[in-house]
Amino acid sequence: MITDEEMLQCILKNAEMGCLGINDVKPYASSEELSKALRSQNLEYGHIYHNAYSILRGRGYSPAKVGRFAAAMTSAKAKHEMKNNSSDSHIAEMMIKGNSMGVQKIAQHISRYDKSNEVVSELANKLLATQQANIEQMKSYL
Numbered sequence: 001m002i003t004d005e006e007m008l009q010c011i012l013k014n015a016e017m018g019c020l021g022i023n024d025v026k027p028y029a030s031s032e033e034l035s036k037a038l039r040s041q042n043l044e045y046g047h048i049y050h051n052a053y054s055i056l057r058g059r060g061y062s063p064a065k066v067g068r069f070a071a072a073m074t075s076a077k078a079k080h081e082m083k084n085n086s087s088d089s090h091i092a093e094m095m096i097k098g099n100s101m102g103v104q105k106i107a108q109h110i111s112r113y114d115k116s117n118e119v120v121s122e123l124a125n126k127l128l129a130t131q132q133a134n135i136e137q138m139k140s141y142l
Contacts, residue, residue, distance in 0.1 A: 001114045008052045008120060009064050010109045011127050014102050015049035016066045017074065018042075018131070021098045024078035028086040034141055038095075041134050048127050055119065092141035099131045099138070106131070 002010075022042045029035045056063045081094060106128050115121045 002109060002112045004117050004120050005056070005059070005061050007109055007113050007124055008056050008061070010106065011123055012049060012052040012056065012063055013066050014106055014127060015045045015052065017070075018045035018098070018102060018134075019049065020066065020071055020074055021078065021095070024075050025082065025091045025094060028082045029088060029091055030086075031088050031141075034088045034091065037137055037141075038091075041095075041130075041137070044130050048123065048130065051123055055123070088141050092138040095138045096135050096142075099134045102131045103128060103135070 019042055022038050022045070026035065026038045026042070029038060053063045078094065081090070106124060110121075110124050110128065113121070113124065
């Protein structure tokens with residue numbers, strides 16, 4: 001079983017990765033509709049991030065950020081991908097892949113969490129639902 005702190009750190013990093021990924025591809029979106037969808041998803045990730053951050057700080061824990069290396073590698077990969085193909089459908093494909101990785105990660109943590117804290121459980125499930133909705137939203141741009 002994982003603790004509240006471990007679950008919250010996972011939520012925090014997962015939401016941060018979502019924001020980082022969106023920020024890397026958003027400048028390449030050619031349609032206003034896709035740009036708007038990405039901005040909306042970024043805001044949702046931001047809310048989840050700040051909720052997890054606040055809970056962690058309120059409990060006296062130090063929120064962990066995504067490592068510099070992981071963030072740099074993600075950014076470099078996105079820039080490389082955008083050089084090769086910056087179409088809206090390719091951006092959507094990348095976002096689907098990123099959200100799918102996030103779904104897998106948070107689902108694994110949810111299954112190992114004892115669900116002892118309702119607020120933490122709700123936040124984890126909100127992140128999972130958000131990522132699943134993001135995938136569905138991006139399918140329309142393929």
